[in-house]
Amino acid sequence: MSFTLAIVGRPNVGKSTLFNRLVGKRLALVDDQPGVTRDLREGQARLGDLRFIVIDSAGLEMADDDSLQGRMRRLTERAVDEADICLFVLDARAGVTAADEYFADILRKRAKHVIIAANKAEGRAGETGAMEAYALGLGEPLRISAEHGEGMDDLYRALQPLAEQFAAQNIQQAPETDVAVEDGDETEDWRPSASKPLQIAVIGRPNAGKSTLINKILGEDRLLTGPEAGITRDSISVGADFMGTPMRIFDTAGMRKKARVTDKVEKLSVADGLRAVRFAEVVVVLLDVGIPFEQQDLRIADFAETEGRAVVVAANKWDLEEDKPEKLKELRESFERLLPQLKGAPLVTVSARTGKGLDRLHNAIIKAHEVWNRRITTARLNQWLSAMTEAHPPPAPGGRRIRLRYMTQVKTRPPAFVVMATHTDKLPDSYARYLVNGLRTDFDMPGTPIRLTFRDQG
Ligand code: GDP
Ligand code: GDP
Secondary structure (H helix, E strand, C coil): CCCEEEEECCCCCCHHHHHHHHHCCCCCCCCCCCCCCCCCEEEEEEECCEEEEEEECCCCCCCCCHHHHHHHHHHHHHHHHHCCEEEEEEECCCCCCHHHHHHHHHHHHHCCCEEEEEECCCCCCCHHHHHHHHCCCCCCCEECECCCCECHHHHHHHHHHHHHHHHHHHHHCCCCCCCCCCCHHHCCCCCCCCCCCEEEEEECCCCCCHHHHHHHHHCCCCCCCCCCCCCCCCEEEEEEEECCEEEEEEEEHHHHCCCCCCHHHHHHHHHHHHHHHHHCCEEEEEEECCCCCCHHHHHHHHHHHHCCCEEEEEEECHHHCCCHHHHHHHHHHHHHHHCHHHCCCCEEECCCCCCCCHHHHHHHHHHHHHHHCCCCCHHHHHHHHHHHHHHCCCCCHHHCCCCEEEEEEEECCCCEEEEEECCHHHCCHHHHHHHHHHHHHHCCCCCCCCEEEEEECC
16 A cells, blocks of 8 residues: 545535545445545555555544544544645535634644645536635645546646655555455546556446447356346446457446336436436447437436536438438437537447448547547647627627636646636626537537636636
């Protein structure tokens, strides 16, 4: 083990959620109600190629009661003292509170290394809270979402150099033994290396042909088929060489074969399906061409978008279709009408049974992944922004024009942009959509969620 990381912060900011994500016990309980008292929890975490011990100091309620507050302080101090690095978590949506400052104070005095993370910052949320956190003087806050797995790449980049430093210090000590944590399929395997397999999930309603498709890609009958609902609830993943591209395919038993079960089990199964989406970089939404679009398909595709995954839509059982050109047109139209947020997502037709169209699917996955990782230079973005505002100036509510001053890409996977502007509260949603649609067409980014936030500059 290379180092110990303590997750520190006031109650309810998402420490346990982050702990669970890093340790990978996804079915561990996250409690919504305050007041659940636990002691320090320890687990073996992995993030990409990093292996470390993580300590969760969650579980104590902030209270007026002196003894409880004292206990919380002692507990936090113990976690801080045991750790090489402290990850100080705040709630980006709530901004910096007095309780946060209390913890910041402990950290400033005792911690060896502090990384500050503004949690619950999924999508466009928490922009201001993250900015406020700068003011604590503990460094630049990472924007993360423990629940949705966003920002784990940034966390990796913050930890990695420290891990190297500790490894260099420990070189005289006993050689590291390989710790067996191989229930580890559940942890995020994020690594910024080109050789890493591309992670995909194939989702869709029962009988769309998911198992058939995955088996075809694997070229053998390796996939577990037809477990009873409730028996295998874990994500199944298999490595595959899909037309020369290494991939890892996530699939969920619960979603695939859903028998009639009680509400409770049903709920878990759906969560499992969604979990497969969380593991994936590219989500293949598989449709049965014989059956029209349904709410269920849309919900699945929409979830993939909300989670920030790249999406490829594949219409399966194409071998059964007679009027192919007409059908393709119809599919494309209904998709764009029903899911405008994924405008232009690649739509390919396949036959999982015959294997026809798998080359198209392969190419669409590669392309979607590339777009999802795309980085656009600030110079190009600003040229583009001034052309866009010239063609269509933002409105001038009350005679004062909203100014969009400057733009930059802050993240990839999926691409996220920030525009510095004045009077952003007055900017209509339609203008934001105009910019997002423009980005999508002008920079050729079909099928990927695009995040655009505005930062107010007064
Ligand atoms: P802890 O008390 O700091 O350990 O916080 P928990 O991990 O128990 O989380 C508190 C609440 O915040 C729970 O309802 C979580 O589901 C929620 N939560 C945790 N992380 C996130 C996140 O990234 N985004 C959102 N929206 N909610 C989150
Ligand atoms: P899953 O529930 O989504 O995993 O669906 P399956 O892979 O079990 O397939 C459901 C049914 O559709 C099976 O009878 C398959 O043989 C059939 N099927 C799957 N793909 C195709 C295809 O491309 N063409 C035709 N004609 N049938 C298919």
